[in-house]
Amino acid sequence: MKTIATGNKAVAEAVKQAQPTVIAAYPITPQTQIIEQIAEYVASGKLKSRFIPVESEHSAMAACIGASVTGVRTFTATSSQGLLYMHEMTNWAAGARLPIVMANVNRAISPGWNIWAEHTDSMQERDTGWLQVYAGSVQEAYDATLMAFRIAEHEDVLLPVMVNLDGFALSHISQPLDPVEIGDFLPPMFLPHAIDTQNPAGYGVLTGPDDYFKFRWDIERSMRDSVKVIESVQEDYARRFGRCYGFTEDYCCDDANVVVISMGTLGKEAEVAIDMLRSEGIRAGSLRLRWLRPFPEINLEGREIVVIDRAYSFGFGGILATSIRSRIKRDLYSVIAGLGGQEVTYEDIADFIRQRRIGEECWFGVNDHA
Amino acid sequence: MDIPSEEYLLKCSSSCAGCSDSLTLRYVLKAAGPDTVLIVPACCTSVIQGMYPQTAFNVPVYNIAFGAAAACASGMSNALRALGRKTSVIVYAGDGGTLDIGIQALSGAFERGTDFLYICYDNEAYGNTGMQRSGATPLGARTTTTPSGKMDVKKDIDAIVAAHSPPYMATACPAYPRDLFQKVRKALMFRGPSFLHVLAPCPPGWRFSPEKSVELGKLAVKSCMWVLYEREHGKLSLSSPSRTAMKKPIPLEEYLAPQGRFEGINAETLEALKQNIAESIKRLTAEEAGG
Numbered sequence A: 001m002k003t004i005a006t007g008n009k010a011v012a013e014a015v016k017q018a019q020p021t022v023i024a025a026y027p028i029t030p031q032t033q034i035i036e037q038i039a040e041y042v043a044s045g046k047l048k049s050r051f052i053p054v055e056s057e058h059s060a061m062a063a064c065i066g067a068s069v070t071g072v073r074t075f076t077a078t079s080s081q082g083l084l085y086m087h088e089m090t091n092w093a094a095g096a097r098l099p100i101v102m103a104n105v106n107r108a109i110s111p112g113w114n115i116w117a118e119h120t121d122s123m124q125e126r127d128t129g130w131l132q133v134y135a136g137s138v139q140e141a142y143d144a145t146l147m148a149f150r151i152a153e154h155e156d157v158l159l160p161v162m163v164n165l166d167g168f169a170l171s172h173i174s175q176p177l178d179p180v181e182i183g184d185f186l187p188p189m190f191l192p193h194a195i196d197t198q199n200p201a202g203y204g205v206l207t208g209p210d211d212y213f214k215f216r217w218d219i220e221r222s223m224r225d226s227v228k229v230i231e232s233v234q235e236d237y238a239r240r241f242g243r244c245y246g247f248t249e250d251y252c253c254d255d256a257n258v259v260v261i262s263m264g265t266l267g268k269e270a271e272v273a274i275d276m277l278r279s280e281g282i283r284a285g286s287l288r289l290r291w292l293r294p295f296p297e298i299n300l301e302g303r304e305i306v307v308i309d310r311a312y313s314f315g316f317g318g319i320l321a322t323s324i325r326s327r328i329k330r331d332l333y334s335v336i337a338g339l340g341g342q343e344v345t346y347e348d349i350a351d352f353i354r355q356r357r358i359g360e361e362c363w364f365g366v367n368d369h370a
Numbered sequence B: 001m002d003i004p005s006e007e008y009l010l011k012c013s014s015s016c017a018g019c020s021d022s023l024t025l026r027y028v029l030k031a032a033g034p035d036t037v038l039i040v041p042a043c044c045t046s047v048i049q050g051m052y053p054q055t056a057f058n059v060p061v062y063n064i065a066f067g068a069a070a071a072c073a074s075g076m077s078n079a080l081r082a083l084g085r086k087t088s089v090i091v092y093a094g095d096g097g098t099l100d101i102g103i104q105a106l107s108g109a110f111e112r113g114t115d116f117l118y119i120c121y122d123n124e125a126y127g128n129t130g131m132q133r134s135g136a137t138p139l140g141a142r143t144t145t146t147p148s149g150k151m152d153v154k155k156d157i158d159a160i161v162a163a164h165s166p167p168y169m170a171t172a173c174p175a176y177p178r179d180l181f182q183k184v185r186k187a188l189m190f191r192g193p194s195f196l197h198v199l200a201p202c203p204p205g206w207r208f209s210p211e212k213s214v215e216l217g218k219l220a221v222k223s224c225m226w227v228l229y230e231r232e233h234g235k236l237s238l239s240s241p242s243r244t245a246m247k248k249p250i251p252l253e254e255y256l257a258p259q260g261r262f263e264g265i266n267a268e269t270l271e272a273l274k275q276n277i278a279e280s281i282k283r284l285t286a287e288e289a290g291g
Ligand SMILES: Cc1ncc(C[n+]2csc(CCOP(=O)(O)OP(=O)(O)O)c2C)c(N)n1
Pocket: B021, B042, B043, B044, B045, B065, B066, B067, B093, B094, B095, B096, B097, B098, B123, B125, B126, B127, B128, B129, B134
């Protein structure tokens, strides 16, 4: 039944339907509502999970790891400082091949304290072995969370999945939500290396260079295999529930001369900018990156590219711009915008496209388009 | 109660000669039996376990990051109970992983009433990284980061754990294996969190010769530098070796002399150590008597 929900509520609703056996989490703005809602579902018996209100994010992920290795479905949620505090354990979860699902509500990193949207928190988790998807709407946050469990737990993946949604811009705004009847969309979880006292083994023991190297390669191989799994899960989702998702969301790209690439809610804002530019006769398109890991194939032969980055690698460049440049093997216009929740309207985005200077980098509001 | 002949610590383990950490583990696993999962943070035990693809432990061992053991146990214990299993979940951590970096997770898991046994084997330093001081290093002991002797007293982890009111907690030492064995058995009978703090004399760390590990453990108890007791639902009872020792402790020098780490300890520090012992005897006897 169609309702109105915030991004946070939508995630909690998806978790309720996925029925993890164990949920461990620690509050942080703007994620807090997710775990409050889950705690409420558990308290009222709507969700039969064990909810562990841990004392820190480091412990939240450690508890998920301990639970997941017994072969049960697990979930947690965090944001910003919490994700950073968890970093040792996020690496552990991936290295231990545990299909934990986590929602991360993207938020800037301190100092100064800033609770608004930015992608630098999850971007710093790029190299941990987590799959990462970024939602552009409340509906998508819900759908992505449900699909995340099936993808993470697939035998060809067995890696953790992070579902990202922009702080406040998505976590706290209300949009229509059309929940699904999941039926058998999520099969029971099966973990081939689940702890078994009948068959004792050492998990994560000291490992010499050659074996360690093979384990790392296994992670990469699964990352590559996850492409097919994501495709098939997204296709199955479309077949069952009528909503189609790809690795990217393309908007008017086919005949475009110039394409703006972005993530999360800015990607949705960009679509409005494209409509405006098109009405002025400018052939622009938008490509919203949904999956960051595994990184999608991007085919934009012959178009000029503008990348909007809501994250930055100091001393180097916009993280998304850097990734795209290395894939398309040519130069682009890199705009750094929206850090710490800086307001970026569709008109601003239209300006980025109009005033593009390929080969340059611009910090919006600081040295250009001000 | 007979100690079973089954061995869960296999012969390929790679500990130092005379290691009381492995000796402790041997009795712990005999007491716990095969339906047990060990959770081991970074420490000597993760080395003793051996190298992939081998393992020296005949129960599943889940290795985890240094500060995360108790939280991992919370997740595992909750999951296993949700699956209807009675499997014993035992954290087996060093003093560094317990008193220092792991204390936040420990406190959280105890406060939440996690059903598990937390064992801290205490070799009074960071063994794994080559004997740096830990919160458990006693006053006056030399380590690689306290080359002229530690200036701070040993952190009282037992008082900290006791403040969480677990149903059962105890101290032990593998020099008294039957006592250790019985305490593990007992701890595992309680639902909720239990705690065992085990003094584990460490030949390279304490600088004594490896055949003397058991003797050192006995001297620690006889000098009352280490007191054996248990606390059941808050009620303290001294274990018999300590009850006897407290009546007439041997001179502290007899415990310190065989150990290189106390070499050259000054008179003032020695006096402070002796005073700490006298105070702890007074406090514990008064508490047992209900004072
Ligand atoms: C976050 C982190 N910091 C530091 C280390 C390095 N480290 C590994 S084990 C260890 C000391 C362990 O000491 P303790 O817990 O007393 O156990 P023992 O080695 O004495 O058995 C240290 C410092 C680590 N693994 N992780």
